[in-house]
Amino acid sequence: MTPAADRVVFENVSKFYGEILGVNRVSFSLEPGITALVGPNGSGKTTLMNLMTGLIRPTHGRVTVRGLSPGDPQEFFRHVGYCTQFDSFPHGVTGYDFIYWPLRLAGFSGAEANRFSEEALDRVGLREAGMRRVAGYSKGMRQRVRLGQAIAHHPSVLVLDEPLNGLDPMARAESLALFQELGSQGLHLIISSHILEEVDRISDRVILISNGFIVAEGRIHEVRREVQDQPMQILVRCSNARGLAAEAFSLGDVVEAKLQKDGGGLLVRTTNAEKFYLLLNRAVTAGLVEIDTVAPADDDVNSLYQYLIGSDGNLT
Amino acid sequence: MSDGASAVRPPAEWTGPPWRLWVRQIGILVRHELRRSLFTRRRFWVFLLAFVPLLLFGVPWVVHSRQPVDAAALENQTQIFAGIMQLYYVRLGLFFACMGVFTWLFRGEMVERTLHYPFLTPVRREVLVIGKFLAGAAIVISVFEISVLGSFFLLYGRFGKLGSAYVFDGPGLGQLGVYLLIIALGALGYGAVFLGLSLVFRNPIVPGALFLGWETITPVLPGWLQMLSVTFYLKHLYPVSVPSNSFLLGLFTVSTGPISSAVAVAGLLGFTVAVLAFSCYRIRRTEITYSVD
Ligand SMILES: Nc1ncnc2c1ncn2[C@@H]1O[C@H](COP(=O)(O)OP(=O)(O)OP(=O)(O)O)[C@@H](O)[C@H]1O
Numbered sequence A: 001m002t003p004a005a006d007r008v009v010f011e012n013v014s015k016f017y018g019e020i021l022g023v024n025r026v027s028f029s030l031e032p033g034i035t036a037l038v039g040p041n042g043s044g045k046t047t048l049m050n051l052m053t054g055l056i057r058p059t060h061g062r063v064t065v066r067g068l069s070p071g072d073p074q075e076f077f078r079h080v081g082y083c084t085q086f087d088s089f090p091h092g093v094t095g096y097d098f099i100y101w102p103l104r105l106a107g108f109s110g111a112e113a114n115r116f117s118e119e120a121l122d123r124v125g126l127r128e129a130g131m132r133r134v135a136g137y138s139k140g141m142r143q144r145v146r147l148g149q150a151i152a153h154h155p156s157v158l159v160l161d162e163p164l165n166g167l168d169p170m171a172r173a174e175s176l177a178l179f180q181e182l183g184s185q186g187l188h189l190i191i192s193s194h195i196l197e198e199v200d201r202i203s204d205r206v207i208l209i210s211n212g213f214i215v216a217e218g219r220i221h222e223v224r225r226e227v228q229d230q231p232m233q234i235l236v237r238c239s240n241a242r243g244l245a246a247e248a249f250s251l252g253d254v255v256e257a258k259l260q261k262d263g264g265g266l267l268v269r270t271t272n273a274e275k276f277y278l279l280l281n282r283a284v285t286a287g288l289v290e291i292d293t294v295a296p297a298d299d300d301v302n303s304l305y306q307y308l309i310g311s312d313g314n315l316t
Numbered sequence B: 001m002s003d004g005a006s007a008v009r010p011p012a013e014w015t016g017p018p019w020r021l022w023v024r025q026i027g028i029l030v031r032h033e034l035r036r037s038l039f040t041r042r043r044f045w046v047f048l049l050a051f052v053p054l055l056l057f058g059v060p061w062v063v064h065s066r067q068p069v070d071a072a073a074l075e076n077q078t079q080i081f082a083g084i085m086q087l088y089y090v091r092l093g094l095f096f097a098c099m100g101v102f103t104w105l106f107r108g109e110m111v112e113r114t115l116h117y118p119f120l121t122p123v124r125r126e127v128l129v130i131g132k133f134l135a136g137a138a139i140v141i142s143v144f145e146i147s148v149l150g151s152f153f154l155l156y157g158r159f160g161k162l163g164s165a166y167v168f169d170g171p172g173l174g175q176l177g178v179y180l181l182i183i184a185l186g187a188l189g190y191g192a193v194f195l196g197l198s199l200v201f202r203n204p205i206v207p208g209a210l211f212l213g214w215e216t217i218t219p220v221l222p223g224w225l226q227m228l229s230v231t232f233y234l235k236h237l238y239p240v241s242v243p244s245n246s247f248l249l250g251l252f253t254v255s256t257g258p259i260s261s262a263v264a265v266a267g268l269l270g271f272t273v274a275v276l277a278f279s280c281y282r283i284r285r286t287e288i289t290y291s292v293d
């Protein structure tokens, strides 16, 4: 058994949609367990998951899942289940049929497929609704029936794109419990979310993604430490940027203060944003500068992180 | 949600020979596709296209029931039927019905954003192509053959004893068999081409028109180019040749040529398989690029 045989491996994978960057130079090797894939809208989570399951093909690089290539679906999808973000269904399908027929296609007998379908409907809490048409389901029910389809054939790798979307707190807790149970059984679960808090408790590791780049990856507290040690970037558009730069450097925590080309702004990198904001306040009250805008520059990990975990910056 | 007690089991291995699995998958795919697309509003005009000649033959039966029913008239009607087969059924009706049905097999699932479902099942994409293709063929062939059968019996039914003698003791039944074969082969050939085109072009109207033009001009092209058209193979099968006494008729109809029927049938099937192979290649490279909303 090669080391890759039980891993989900991305080797230097890039995906471009024409000119548009989907993800760039992604490499990782995931062990079994729960991996949270976290990033804001448009950061590339779905792209990464579609690459993982062969719905799209990498522009560069290679993807293997437990040593299998998505290019061989007949073998691949016996082991992999993918609950996509697409909220569309075959016309007129019932919840039960939606789960049953893919099982039949996979080669299960009618009796097996029936058993697995009912079990899956049960696990996602749709036992009663199974015989109804999906067209009449609520958003949360549709989300759950798609989850049911993804888990029905007992895959060893489960890829879930924002599976908690649209669920009420009750269903959310039940889903999380289900994920935890599956994770403890030695499955690979890759779960995306744009809210870190939502998934970090059950995750063994986190991948933070932003603008198509993996910005941090690892065990949850390692990521936290890594991120907190990173300086944060703040962009200030103001008059007398030069004067502000001099003031800023008097603070020990400011790593860098770069004048913008037009002289009307300053990009500050600091490990202590609070202190810099205080200084900014003092500078304004002292009439040293007039401020146009102050904004965290959004391509740095820290502001991303703050966005992901909420404003208070506390992880747990 | 109950946390069902079942632990993870390895997914059942398929133990039989792989082709058994493929046959079964194709059976399921065909049934599904038929249910998905046979009786939808989009299909209505396929029926319309197919059944127009029934009116043509049905109405005279009622209206001109006093017309002579002698051997000369029967001969004349046989010629007319041959002309309608070539001109209408194959060149127009079947062509556009195939365009509608086969271009929609995959394109439809992209528009409805459901193509990722079959892509995420343990089914080879080649099997998917064949399943959908056969479903499309089943739709078009059955609808058109029902119509041809209807037209045929309406036509000869009018001639009473003379008609039934022509059909059952004469060449009639044999001709009917060949027409049904032509419909089936034409559907396979056109279907394969339109399926292929739908995997290359987002909008199949323009390539469809080009293909129609191609099918029309190939009779005057060199032999090896002719082999790339469906008409080329079908024209060697027609049991009754149509006199090309008018220019228009001459342009659109063909007189029977020298190739043997067996070669023509094999040629068309080979053509179909080659085009399908191209579709398989394309579908393997097809990506799901529709966005979430
Ligand atoms: N089919 C496509 N064509 C062009 N660009 C695309 C396509 N799909 C995604 N993109 C682009 O790739 C980037 C990543 O998109 P992706 O859908 O992977 O993000 P995401 O993290 O899943 O976002 P969300 O949280 O909204 O689901 C975005 O800039 C997006 O615009």
Ligand SMILES: [Mg+2]
Pocket (backbone or CB within 6 Å): A045, A046, A047, A085, A161
């Ligand atoms: Mg997404």
